[in-house]
Every structure is written in C-alpha cells, then in structure tokens.
Amino acid sequence: MSTNLTEINDKVKASSDWTMLLRNEIGKVIVGQRYLIDRLLTGILANGHVLLEGVPGLAKTLAVKTMASAMEAKFNRIQFTPDLLPADIIGTLVYNQQKGEFLTQKGPIFANIILADEINRAPAKVQSALLEAMQERQVTIGGSTYPLPEPFLVLATQNPIDQEGTYQLPEAQVDRFMLKLKIGYPDKKEERIILDLMAKTQVKEEINTVVTPEKVMAARETVDLIYLDDKIKDYIVDIVFATREPAKYGLPELENMVQFGASPRATIALTLAAKAHAFLAGRGYVVPQDIKDLALDVLRHRIIVTYEAEAEGISSEDIVGKVLNKVAVP
Numbered sequence: 001m002s003t004n005l006t007e008i009n010d011k012v013k014a015s016s017d018w019t020m021l022l023r024n025e026i027g028k029v030i031v032g033q034r035y036l037i038d039r040l041l042t043g044i045l046a047n048g049h050v051l052l053e054g055v056p057g058l059a060k061t062l063a064v065k066t067m068a069s070a071m072e073a074k075f076n077r078i079q080f081t082p083d084l085l086p087a088d089i090i091g092t093l094v095y096n097q098q099k100g101e102f103l104t105q106k107g108p109i110f111a112n113i114i115l116a117d118e119i120n121r122a123p124a125k126v127q128s129a130l131l132e133a134m135q136e137r138q139v140t141i142g143g144s145t146y147p148l149p150e151p152f153l154v155l156a157t158q159n160p161i162d163q164e165g166t167y168q169l170p171e172a173q174v175d176r177f178m179l180k181l182k183i184g185y186p187d188k189k190e191e192r193i194i195l196d197l198m199a200k201t202q203v204k205e206e207i208n209t210v211v212t213p214e215k216v217m218a219a220r221e222t223v224d225l226i227y228l229d230d231k232i233k234d235y236i237v238d239i240v241f242a243t244r245e246p247a248k249y250g251l252p253e254l255e256n257m258v259q260f261g262a263s264p265r266a267t268i269a270l271t272l273a274a275k276a277h278a279f280l281a282g283r284g285y286v287v288p289q290d291i292k293d294l295a296l297d298v299l300r301h302r303i304i305v306t307y308e309a310e311a312e313g314i315s316s317e318d319i320v321g322k323v324l325n326k327v328a329v330p
Contacts, residue, residue, distance in 0.1 A: 005227060005285060006143055008138050008222075008225050008285070009283065011222045012226070012255070012279055012282060012283065012284050013282060015020050015215075015219045015222045016219065016222075016279060016280070016319075018211040018215055018219075019280060020039055020074050021211070022041065022067070022070050022210050022211055022301070023037055023041070023120060024209055025066070025069075025070040025207055025208055026054070026063065026067055026070065027206050028066075029062060029066045029205050030059055030066060031186065031190050031197060032061065032187070032190040032193075033063065033183070033192045033322050035123065036060075036063055036181060036183055037063065037299060038178055038280060039181050040063065040064070040067055040155065040274075041280055042179065042273055042276045042294070043155070043178060043276075044151070044153060044216060044275040045219055045220060045276035045280070046052060046220075046223065046269075046272040047151065047153075047220060047240055047272070048153075048177075048179060048269060048272060048273065049134055049154040049155070049176060049177045049179075049180070050153075050154075050156070050159045050177060050178065050179045050180075050181065051119075051156045051157075051158065051179070051180045051301065052064075052155070052156065052181050053157075053158050053159075053160060053180065053181065053182050053183065054159075054160075054182065054183030054184070055159060055160065056159060056185075056186065057257070058186075059205055060123065061115065061117055061157055062133070064113075064115045064157070065077070065115065066207060067113075068113045068115070068206065069207040069209075070114070070207050070209060070210050070211065071112075071210075071213070071214075072209045072212045072213065072214075073111075073112035073113055073213050073214070074110075074111040074112045074113070074149065074213065075112065075113045075114075076108040076110075076111040076113075076114055076115070076116060077114075077115040078108050078115065078116050078117065079109075079117050079118065080119050080120070080121045080126070081121055082121060082122065082123065083310060084121050085126065086125060086128070086165060086253040087132075088107065088108075088109065088126075089103060089107050089109050089126065089130065089137070090106075090107045090109050090129050090133065090139040090140075090141060091106040091110070091140065091141050092105055092107070092141065092142075093105070093142040099160075102140065102142065104141055104144065107139075109130075109133050109148065110139075110149065110238070111149065111152075112149050112150075112151055112153065112213060113155065114152075114153070114155065114194065115155055115156075116130070116155070116156035118156055118157060118158060118159060118166075119155075119156040119157065120158040120159065120167055120168070120169055121165065121166055124167065124170055128170070128173070129169055129170060130154065130173060130176075131173055131176065133152075133154070134146060134154055134176040134177075135176055135178065137150070138232040141165070148268060150213070150217065151213055151220075154177075155328060156177070158241055162283070162311050171304070174301045174302075175263060175265055175266075175301075175302055176243070176265075177255070178269045178277075178298065179269075179273065179294075179298060180261050180300055180301040181297055185274060190269050191192030218294075219279070222279065223272070223275050223279050224275070225284075226275040226278050226279060226284055226285060226286060227281075228271065228274075228275065228285075228286050229286070229330075231330035232274075232286050232288065235288060235291060235327070235328075235329065235330050236267060236270050236271055236274070236291060237267060238327045238328075239270070239291070239295060239323055239324070239327050240261070240264075240266050240267045240270070240299075241261075242302050242323045242326065242327050243261035243299065243302075243319065243320070244258070244262070244294060244324050246258060246310040246319075246323070249326055250326050251322060251324070254319060256306060256308050256309075257276070257306055257308060257309040257312075257314055257319060258291075258303060258304075258305060258306065258319060259304045259305060259306045260303070260304040261302075261303060262299050263302060263303040266298055266299055267300045267304075269298050269321055270291065270295065270298045270299070273294045274286045274294055277290045277293060277294055288329045292324055292329075295320055295323075295324055296317060299316070299320045300317050300320060301316070302316075303316035303319055303320065
C-alpha cells in the first residue's frame with residue numbers, strides 16, 4: 001500500500017500546481033476569505049455545486065466571477081428575480097416560420113460555470129428547472145434531452161431567508177448542493193485592506209487565465225484515486241447515521257430534535273469533498289480531520305430540525321457539532 005500511496009502523492013503534486021495559481025489570481029481581488037476560496041476549489045474538484053449564504057456586500061458574487069475569469073471556461077451569470085421563468089434558464093423551442101419547424105434555443109444553463117445570483121429570489125417553479133441540470137448534468141427541452149458541458153458547476157448565492165423578497169429553497173434542490181457555506185464579515189485588518197483596494201470609482205484588476213477545463217477534469221481523476229481507509233469510510237457513515245438515529249450513538253437528547261437526518265447523498269458528498277480537501281492539502285490520502293473540516297458544510301443544509309428544536313433555539317449546525325463530538329474518531 002505504501003508504494004500505491006507514494007504514486008498517488010506524486011500524482012497529486014503533479015496535477016495540483018494550478019490550485020495555488022488560481023488562489024493567487026482570486027486573491028488579487030478578494031481579500032481574506034480563505035475559507036470561501038478553499039471551499040469553491042473543493043466544489044470544483046469534487047464535481048459538486050456550492051451554495052453561498054451571507055448578507056449583501058460580502059463579495060460572494062465577486063468571488064465566483066473572479067474564479068470563473070481565471071478559468072478558461074464558459075461562464076454565465078443568471079440573476080434570479082421573482083418574474084423569472086424556467087425557459088429563461090434552460091431554453092425553449094422557437095418556431096421558425098421560414099423552415100416551418102421548431103428550433104431549440106438553448107438557455108444560459110449551457111455553460112461550465114453558472115453563477116445563480118440571489119437564487120432564493122425566484123419562486124419554486126424556477127428552482128425546479130435546475131433540478132435535472134444539477135443532478136444529471138442534462139436538460140430537457142421540448143421532449144429532447146441535451147447534455148451540459150463538462151465540467152458543469154452551479155455556484156449559487158443567496159441572502160438569508162429572513163430578508164425581504166426571498167423564498168425558501170425546496171429541500172430537494174438544497175440537497176443537490178454538495179456544500180452550503182455561510183460567509184461572515186471580514187476582520188478589522190482585512191476590511192482596512194478592502195478599503196484601500198476597492199474604495200475607488202474605477203477598480204480594474206487584470207485576472208489571468210491559469211487553468212483549463214481539461215486540467216480540472218484531469219485533477220478530478222486524481223481526486224478519485226485518493227486513498228480512503230475502511231476506518232475513515234466507517235467514520236463517514238457513522239456521522240451520517242448519527243444524524244438519523246442519534247439515540248443509537250449516545251445522543252438521546254437529540255432524538256426529538258431531528259425531523260429528517262442527512263440523506264445517502266450526504267455520505268457521497270462528504271466522501272468526495274474529503275478527497276478534494278486532501279488533494280488541496282497535497283495528500284494522497286484522507287485523514288479524519290478532513291471529515292471534521294467539511295462535515296458542517298456538507299450536512300448543515302441536509303438536516304431538518306423539529307419545531308421543538310426551533311423552539312429551544314437548536315439549529316442543524318448545533319446538531320452536527322454534537323454529532324462530531326460524540327462519534328468516535330478512528
């Protein structure tokens with residue numbers, strides 16, 4: 001196994017050179033936010049969509065646009081509004097009078113990176129248009145199915161649900177996001193740097209292209225090779241099962257706090273994200289700390305708490321924290 005690990009480590013080093021270049025390019029525009037940048041890279045490497053939540057003005061949209069600019073990939077931004085229609089996203093059939101037939105007009109979803117800006121400002125029927133695209137990487141227009149380009153990634157931003165003019169995202173769609181990130185305010189030192197960098201009437205920063213879609217796909221192949229010990233696999237499954245059956249894992253106080261635990265999709269997402277996290281750290285193997293670092297981002301939006309939990313002020317994040325503290329680390 002040591003020989004295999006050596007080979008995997010060498011492959012990781014050979015195929016991860018672009019990650020630091022991409023970080024540096026994003027760093028030209030985005031001050032701090034290391035957590036945000038690392039998780040965006042994790043989503044790209046693990047082939048998982050990312051949902052960013054935070055109050056306006058925290059550079060969520062700017063971070064995604066900057067990252068897309070540094071990648072030689074097709075990028076489209078969709079501004080979600082209450083009057084948006086499904087056809088505005090996936091496309092529609094247009095009648096051609098000269099030919100006497102319907103022609104397919106593809107929508108902005110046909111790109112490598114989709115920025116779904118303020119995704120929770122559109123109603124459920126529009127959100128449902130994204131379900132097939134996000135899970136199956138294809139869309140259906142007028143009875144015909146069209147594959148989406150690879151790589152395909154939805155990076156969505158949303159303001160907190162209690163803001164004016166927003167909708168609750170359907171659980172089926174939220175579950176399709178591999179990671180949900182909660183973006184906080186920068187610290188005082190970082191905000192001072194932001195002032196110097198951005199407090200201008202014209203802010204122009206040249207972003208260089210440092211990675212191609214082919215490199216990203218090659219890196220994903222290496223991510224799939226990263227070694228995952230059986231004990232780590234059991235650890236992941238135990239964490240997910242503890243959100244469904246907390247009493248069996250020594251957490252009887254959570255029995256009436258969880259309405260629905262994490263789905264099997266969470267198990268898959270946590271595994272892939274942990275491999276991508278190890279890749280970014282330059283390792284060819286996953287360690288328990290990779291799981292701990294990513295568990296909250298993978299699980300916070302997949303656990304639905306009961307009314308009793310809400311009444312007591314217990315959130316899904318609190319439940320994940322208790323589970324991580326209780327489940328034995330291998």
